[in-house]
Amino acid sequence: MQKIIIYQVLTRLFGNTNRNNVQNGTIEENGCGKMNDFTTKALQEIKELGISHIWYTGIIEHATTTDYSQYHIESDFHEVIKGKAGSPYAIKDYYDVCPDLAEDVNHRMGEFGSLVKRTHDANLKVIIDFIPNHLARHYISDSKPDQIIDFGKDDDTSVNFHINNNFYYLPGETFDGPVTAKNKNHLIENPAKVTGNDCISAKPGINDWYETVKLNYGINIFDGSKHFDPIPDTWNKMLQVLLYWADKNIDGFRCDMAEMVPVEFWHWAIPEVKKRYPKIIFIAEVYNPDLYRQYITYGGFDFLYDKVGMYDTLKLIMQGHQQPSAITKAWDVLNGIHQHMLFFLENHDEQRIASPFFAGEAQKSIPAMIISGTMYSNPLMIYFGQELGEEGMDEEGFSGKDGRTTIFDYWGVNLYQDWVNEKSFDGAGLPQSANDLRSWYKTFLNIALTNDTLKNGKFYDLMWANEDNDNFDSNCLYAFLRYYNDKILLVVVNFSNEKVKCRIKIPPHAFFTMGVESARFFKGIDILGGKNKISFPKDVAISNGLGVKVKPYSGRIYELS
Known part of the structure; x- marks a missing residue:
C-alpha cells in the first residue's frame, strides 16, 4: 500500500518573496504568491522532502477586497470580508480559481491546469478544498457553466426553510453585521440569511462566521426535521461542483467542516463522484469523535482529521500537561478505524509548534512527529514552514500575533522566504537550526513514506x-x-x-x-x-x-x- 504524506500549503503565501509586510497591506504593498511559483524545481524539493500529496489551500475563488472588476469579476463588500485578502473559506464562485493566484488573471483556469500537470509530473498528487457548509455572503458566479443555476437564484425568500431553497432566511429582517461599512458600496441583504456557523440571527457577532451564509441540505434548522426525499436542490448543485473539479484531474478533496453537512449527503454524493473518478480521495474535517465511524462507514470518507484525539493528546504531552501514556488511550479510542485517521501537528487552523502558544520550540515536535508518522500506516500531514520551525508570530492585520500563519492577509513568511531564497530553494538564507530541522524532517518523512514495515x-x-x-x-x-x-x-x-x-x-x-x-x-x-x-x-x-x-x-x- 502507499503511505500518504500531505504537504498543506497556503498557495497565496508560498511563492511570495515580497518582504514589505505592511500591516493590513494590500496586494500591491505586500505581494502575493502565484500558482506559477510552484515551479518544477519547487515541486521537486517538496517531493524530495518525503511528500506524496500537496494540498493547495485557497484555490477556489473567494471574497476579497482586491478589485478585479476589470476582468469582469464582480467586486465584493469589504464589511463582510475578513482581512484584505479574505478567507479562502468564504467561497464567492465555486466554478473559478482565485484571481490572486494567477499571473494572467484572464488565463487563471489554464494556470491551474498547468499547476496540476506540473504536480503530477513531479510524481505528486493534488488535493484542493471543497467547502460545502457555507458560501461567501456575496456569492455570485461569473464563471459557471451555462447549464448551472446560481445558488439561491430560485429560492423562496418568504419562508425560513424549504427543501429546495439553497439558503435559510429570516423574513422581515435585514442583515446587520458586526463591521460597519465605510463607504456607500455596502451589502444589503434582505431578508437576512442564516450565518455559516449556524448563527440564526440577522445580527451575527464578530466571533461568528459573519462573512458566510449557511447552505441548506434539507435539514430544517428551525425545528430539526430532516427532508431528504426528494433529493434537495443543494445536493444536486454541490455534486455538480464536485464533478466539475474532479474533471480537472485532481486527486482528492479536503472537505471543510464536513460534520456540519448531513452524513446522508456524503453517503449519496461520494459514491456518485467515485463512479466516474474511482481513485479520488475524500478527507473530512470532523471534530466530534462520536461521529468518526459514521462518516467513514456510512458517509464514505477515506480519511478524517484526528484533531480531537491524537493531535490534542500530543499537544498536551508536548506542553507538559499529560504523560506519554495518554497516547495509548488516544489510539485505543480509534480501534478499528486507525487507517482512516489523518494525523498532523500543524495546519492552517492550529498554532505553530514553535510559537509560545504551543510548545515554544520547534525541536519539541520531533518525538510527536515520530509517533504521528510511525504508529500506523494512516496518512500524515505537515503544514508548510513546519519543517523549518516557523513560529507564526507575525501581526499581519486581521490575523494578530496568535501563533498562526495568517489565512486572511497578504503577507510574506520570512523564514519560508529564506528557504525559497529568490526561488533557488537552497535555504542559503536560513539559520542553521532551520536547515537542521528540515534535514531531520526530510530523513524522517522519507522513511515513513517508503519503509515497508511502516507502510504495511x-x-x-x-x-x-x-x-x-x-x-x-x-x-x-x-x-x-x-x-x-x-x-x-x-x-x-x-x-x-x-x-x-x-x-x-x-x-x-x-x-x-x-x-x-x-x-x-x-x-x-x-x-x-x-x-x-x-x-x-x-x-x-x-x-x-x-x-x-x-x-x-x-x-x-x-x-x-
Whole structure:
C-alpha cells in the first residue's frame, strides 16, 4: 500500500518573496504568491522532502477586497470580508480559481491546469478544498457553466426553510453585521440569511462566521426535521461542483467542516463522484469523535482529521500537561478505524509548534512527529514552514500575533522566504537550526513514506509491559513495535529535555504475536540516525529489558533482525 504524506500549503503565501509586510497591506504593498511559483524545481524539493500529496489551500475563488472588476469579476463588500485578502473559506464562485493566484488573471483556469500537470509530473498528487457548509455572503458566479443555476437564484425568500431553497432566511429582517461599512458600496441583504456557523440571527457577532451564509441540505434548522426525499436542490448543485473539479484531474478533496453537512449527503454524493473518478480521495474535517465511524462507514470518507484525539493528546504531552501514556488511550479510542485517521501537528487552523502558544520550540515536535508518522500506516500531514520551525508570530492585520500563519492577509513568511531564497530553494538564507530541522524532517518523512514495515505493518504497544519497570520513565518515554513479515521495528521517543537511558522490556506475548518466538538473538540499527546499534539476547529483552539511550526531544527507530 502507499503511505500518504500531505504537504498543506497556503498557495497565496508560498511563492511570495515580497518582504514589505505592511500591516493590513494590500496586494500591491505586500505581494502575493502565484500558482506559477510552484515551479518544477519547487515541486521537486517538496517531493524530495518525503511528500506524496500537496494540498493547495485557497484555490477556489473567494471574497476579497482586491478589485478585479476589470476582468469582469464582480467586486465584493469589504464589511463582510475578513482581512484584505479574505478567507479562502468564504467561497464567492465555486466554478473559478482565485484571481490572486494567477499571473494572467484572464488565463487563471489554464494556470491551474498547468499547476496540476506540473504536480503530477513531479510524481505528486493534488488535493484542493471543497467547502460545502457555507458560501461567501456575496456569492455570485461569473464563471459557471451555462447549464448551472446560481445558488439561491430560485429560492423562496418568504419562508425560513424549504427543501429546495439553497439558503435559510429570516423574513422581515435585514442583515446587520458586526463591521460597519465605510463607504456607500455596502451589502444589503434582505431578508437576512442564516450565518455559516449556524448563527440564526440577522445580527451575527464578530466571533461568528459573519462573512458566510449557511447552505441548506434539507435539514430544517428551525425545528430539526430532516427532508431528504426528494433529493434537495443543494445536493444536486454541490455534486455538480464536485464533478466539475474532479474533471480537472485532481486527486482528492479536503472537505471543510464536513460534520456540519448531513452524513446522508456524503453517503449519496461520494459514491456518485467515485463512479466516474474511482481513485479520488475524500478527507473530512470532523471534530466530534462520536461521529468518526459514521462518516467513514456510512458517509464514505477515506480519511478524517484526528484533531480531537491524537493531535490534542500530543499537544498536551508536548506542553507538559499529560504523560506519554495518554497516547495509548488516544489510539485505543480509534480501534478499528486507525487507517482512516489523518494525523498532523500543524495546519492552517492550529498554532505553530514553535510559537509560545504551543510548545515554544520547534525541536519539541520531533518525538510527536515520530509517533504521528510511525504508529500506523494512516496518512500524515505537515503544514508548510513546519519543517523549518516557523513560529507564526507575525501581526499581519486581521490575523494578530496568535501563533498562526495568517489565512486572511497578504503577507510574506520570512523564514519560508529564506528557504525559497529568490526561488533557488537552497535555504542559503536560513539559520542553521532551520536547515537542521528540515534535514531531520526530510530523513524522517522519507522513511515513513517508503519503509515497508511502516507502510504495511501491525502495531504492538509496549507501555503496558513497562508499567512497573523502574528503568523505564513513562513520564517522558513512549515505546512500541511495528512488525511486517520478518521485519520488526522498535520505536522509542523521549519527550523530555534531558538525555534518557532506559531499559525497554519486550514481553513474550509480543514475540509470540509477531511470530518470532523461536528467535534467540537480535541485532538492531537505528534507521533514523544510522549510527546507533544494539544487540541483545531475547531472554534479556524479556527479563531485564533492552538498553537504549535517547537524546532530548528525540527518538529512535530500530530495525531488528
